[in-house]
Amino acid sequence: MSNKLIFVTGASGFIGFEVTTQLIAAGYRVRCPARGAKVEGLKRALKGYNQAQWEVVDIPNIFSQPLQDSLKDVDAVVHIAFNLRQTDAEQGFKDAIDGSIHLLEETFKAGITKVVVTGSTVTWNAEGPYGPAGKSLTKEDAIKDSSLIYDAAKTASDKAIVAYVAAHPEIDLTIISPDFTYGPLAPGFEELTLTASGKPWYGALSASGFLYRFLKPDNKHFPHSYGFNDVRDSARAHVLALKAGPAPSGGAKRFPIVTPENGSYLDARAYIAEAHPELVHRLVPASAIPQWPSHTKPVDRARIEAILGFKQNEYTPWKKTVLDSVDSWLKLEAFWKAKGNTIEIPDTHPFA
Numbered sequence: 205m206s207n208k209l210i211f212v213t214g215a216s217g218f219i220g221f222e223v224t225t226q227l228i229a230a231g232y233r234v235r236c237p238a239r240g241a242k243v244e245g246l247k248r249a250l251k252g253y254n255q256a257q258w259e260v261v262d263i264p265n266i267f268s269q270p271l272q273d274s275l276k277d278v279d280a281v282v283h284i285a286f287n288l289r290q291t292d293a294e295q296g297f298k299d300a301i302d303g304s305i306h307l308l309e310e311t312f313k314a315g316i317t318k319v320v321v322t323g324s325t326v327t328w329n330a331e332g333p334y335g336p337a338g339k340s341l342t343k344e345d346a347i348k349d350s351s352l353i354y355d356a357a358k359t360a361s362d363k364a365i366v367a368y369v370a371a372h373p374e375i376d377l378t379i380i381s382p383d384f385t386y387g388p389l390a391p392g393f394e395e396l397t398l399t400a401s402g403k404p405w406y407g408a409l410s411a412s413g414f415l416y417r418f419l420k421p422d423n424k425h426f427p428h429s430y431g432f433n434d435v436r437d438s439a440r441a442h443v444l445a446l447k448a449g450p451a452p453s454g455g456a457k458r459f460p461i462v463t464p465e466n467g468s469y470l471d472a473r474a475y476i477a478e479a480h481p482e483l484v485h486r487l488v489p490a491s492a493i494p495q496w497p498s499h500t501k502p503v504d505r506a507r508i509e510a511i512l513g514f515k516q517n518e519y520t521p522w523k524k525t526v527l528d529s530v531d532s533w534l535k536l537e538a539f540w541k542a543k544g545n546t547i548e549i550p551d552t553h554p555f556a
Contacts, residue, residue: 209233210446211278211316213266213307214285216242216396218389218410219322219382221249222439223284225390228257230443237263237274241400249392267303271310280318280446281311286358293346296353300361308368308375317374320445323381325460325501326355327362330429332502334460338362354555366456378445378512379458380438383501384427386412387435387525388532394539404540406550413554415526416533418473418493419486420549427469430496433461434520444512451511459508462501467522469493475526483530 210227214220215236227234238246238260246260261274266285275281287299304321311319327338339359346356362379369377389397389409397408409416412435417423441461451457470493477484505516537547550556 206231206446207233208279208446209235209277211275211281211311212236213281213283214322215260216246216249217284218393218408218412219385219435219438220284221393221396222387222390222435223282223442224250224258225253225392226436226439226443227282228253231257232446233257234259235274235278236260237266239264242396245396245398249395252392267299267306271307272314275310275314275316278314278316280320281307281316282320282322282442282446283307284322284442286322286361291350291353293343293350293353293356296346296357297343297360300357301364304361304365305368308365312372312375317376318446319369319375319377320442321362321365321377321379322442323362323379323458324355324358325381325383325431325462327359327381328460330431330501334501334503336456336458338458362458366458369456376450377456378448379456380441380445381458381460382435382438382441383431383433383460383462384411384414384429385433385435385438386415386529387520388528389536394536397536397540398543402543402545404545404547406552407554407556409554411554412529415469415472415529417549417554418469418476418488419483419533421486421488422551423488423492423549424551425553426492426494430499431462431501432499432522432525433463434525437461437463437514437518437520441508441512441514444514448512457511459512460501460503461508462503463519463522463525464500464503464505464516465519465522466498466500468495468499470495471522472526475523476530479527480530 210232212234215224243262250258341356341359346353369375399405414427
């Protein structure tokens with residue numbers, strides 16, 4: 205157990221909230237910046253957790269404001285916040301690069317040298333190799349094709365962060381890069397799934413919205429690539445990174461988190477149909493579900509185990525991820541209905 209204070213950005217997000225609650229469970233104290241309505245929403249979401257271990261601070265823009273007061277007495281920073289829904293390449297790159305560097309500068313200025321950042325497997329080509337170079341994507345690519353904004357901005361952000369830390373070797377940086385992330389919502393997260401008017405905000409599910417849309421028979425939005433992981437595994441990797449030492453060979457610690465099991469989305473549909481026959485009428489047709497020759501990726505999990513301590517046999521099984529997700533969604537739908545809402549999964553992309 206640890207009593208250290210961790211500054212967690214993006215705590216109101218799907219992955220961020222799971223990381224936050226796992227940190228609390230591990231004995232850490234957390235300080236979570238938020239803005240606007242998310243300040244009170246995050247407080248409501250965390251109400252069921254030990255209130256001596258968390259605080260929410262109102263910071264309108266962590267990517268441009270001075271943060272020294274908010275970073276006082278902080279032992280480490282876990283930076284998860286990232287705009288998944290950016291539609292302007294110029295602004296997307298500005299937020300991704302300038303914003304992240306600003307946060308690192310404020311962190312370093314405060315004397316904090318332990319930093320964990322959430323990356324993404326989109327910063328590598330799906331087939332690998334998962335080495336230090338990563339994917340070659342530029343802002344120009346994103347300007348030409350807006351569907352590449354997230355991938356390109358995330359890639360540029362990782363490279364800028366690694367370059368900054370190379371110039372400041374005192375910083376112990378780990379980048380945890382999850383694949384498509386599914387799994388159950390941490391208790392309390394339902395409070396962050398409502399709009400200001402009390403309507404369901406389906407976008408709160410983030411990438412797990414792809415799997416949730418399997419409960420929409422006419423769904424047209426599926427993952428564009430293979431590979432996945434459980435949100436509990438992603439969060440665990442972040443928590444483990446706080447205690448991890450340097451890489452034996454030096455260099456950046458960038459770890460793609462991908463479930464080793466070769467489970468498929470067709471398997472997921474079958475799991476749901478078997479466990480929940482009452483949902484079969486809601487399921488998307490099997491013929492519509494994308495398939496790939498492989499559903500996992502050639503990640504060096506031995507290196508992850510050696511440095512993070514995340515053993516290769518400890519990843520959550522795909523069936524458990526799927527069924528725990530469904531149980532969580534049914535509870536969420538009941539929560540929405542109790543607020544007077546009807547359930548109408550939108551035709552939009554999960555990140556729209």
